[in-house]
Amino acid sequence: MKEPDRESVLHTTLVEVGPRDGLQNEDVILSTEDKIELIRRSVAAGIRRVEAVSFVHPQRVPQMADAEEVMAGVPRRDGVSYIGLVLNRRGLDRALAARVDEVNVVVVATDTFCVRNQGCTTAEALDAWDDIAAAAIEAGVPASMTIAAAFGCPFEGETAPSQVVELARRARDAGAVEIALADTIGVGVPGQVRELTRRVREAAPAVPLRFHFHNTRNTGYANAIAAVEEGVTVLDASTGGFGGCPFAPAATGNIATEDLLYSLHRMGIDTGVSMSTVVDTADWLGDRLGKPTPALLGRAGTFPAPSP
Template identity: 45%
Template sequence: MAFPKRVRLVEVGPRDGLQNEPEAIGTETKLELIDRLGAAGLAHIEAASFVSPKWVPQMADHREVMTGLERREGVVYSALTPNLKGLEAALECGVEEVAVFGAASESFSRKNINCSVAESLERFAPVLERAREANVRVRGYVSCVLGCPYEGEIAPAKVAEVAKALHDMGCYEISLGDTIGTGTPLKAKRMLEAVAREVPMARLAAHFHDTYGQALANLYAVLEEGVAVVDSSVAGLGGCPYAKGASGNVASEDVVYLLDGLGIDTGIDLDKLAATGSWITQAIGRPNRSKVGVALAAK
């Protein structure tokens, strides 16, 4: 299989990257981060999460973020909306794309959203229906596709089943998440093979965490199979509140460096992106987890 000629990066730093930060981050900082990412050429930015502040206090200013960002031509600003209440609030803020979040693991689903996988999918049906009425696209996430903190191994068939359900429901794209970062390249290929039998490859995205240092190798493996959409987070920010020890998403800078080296077009300015990673990690007092970012900053 040949590599894709172009890869679309979905930047999840402002949402997935910041949501677990214990200290409150000012709305202005979030807005500047989103603006800098857009200036670096990222055309798809996940900006906020419309969840209850009780569960994710860091995202309590979702309305201010969604209404305060300066929209750039050609950039999609999306938000996570796990339920109808979240979707209605996001629609009031003029959101053009939202995301719903399922899991391939029963235990993770229960711990994360207090219901079974089947129940979680049922809950999404009215969200997708309402989004369709409002002419808003919905992206579907499947977490724990290469392992679960409670169950360990996850069968590729289970991942395929959940991905197909979300796709059949109307999600235009399914993002496959290695939430705890335990996957390895062969596992990633086998999981993708199973999913691609149920959902067209052009509708799939890879969302790999780097807990065990395998994210880039896993991305290389699925790019070879034809995946052309990658979720990543500037400076490798983020983790998962329900998966102990899970470090951040793969760093956007590292992904762009890899893709540049493969001659794959992203439309992203790596220097501007790396400067953004340095800026946000200093602003929130976090180490920069991007190897490329650290190397460029040292030059």
């Protein structure tokens, strides 16, 4: 398969996952009002897809206990889509009642991590996915699958590409509108991105592909650019680079929205998102969480520097 030139990729959509993945691993639990404000600022920056909440058991992820309240307060605008993460039918019922625009279902590619993350095996998670996807389609709500630990597992080691491909087929067969490949623990490298992109496209050629990278080993941005060079046009990122998985040892944050924007914009790729607004939001969020912002753009500034 011939790789597209960078210049041929004119637009990339960022999915802002800070309100969900960015907050779920933090010790500080933001107020409902602050979560809504984070989403409002993201939308004001130009982001049009936001993973706003997850509908999971509050004892397992207390940071997401107010999902319904957050969804009740988000700004509803034409062209803005709010994603709710669900793991089971109960979560889907909550998400539909809260009027999410999309549902995203996580299926972990390895059994050990899946049991720790969701309390079930990968096969059981796939059965739940089939049920959720059918019910979501019946309700007229798009459903996507995120294949977690697609690049490696903290408990089982390397994830076989064939396993990721099989999960992608199951996603396709159940009517997924999008498949997201997640480097949940940040072990992937660009060569893996290229291989998985090509293999998943062969298995599910009609289903759009998205990537979700963590920067645990400082490869997240290189991986994102590799995906773009393969023609992928949808990437997850988290304002400030906050985030991580509470069930993965030593997990660190997602790639930062503002740092990714810098690379994409310097490559001539349009995102429709204001870097300066995201930087300001990251500073605000760091203050609310009481910790330094992991992202670098807010420290170094843009280049060339804006005119005085």
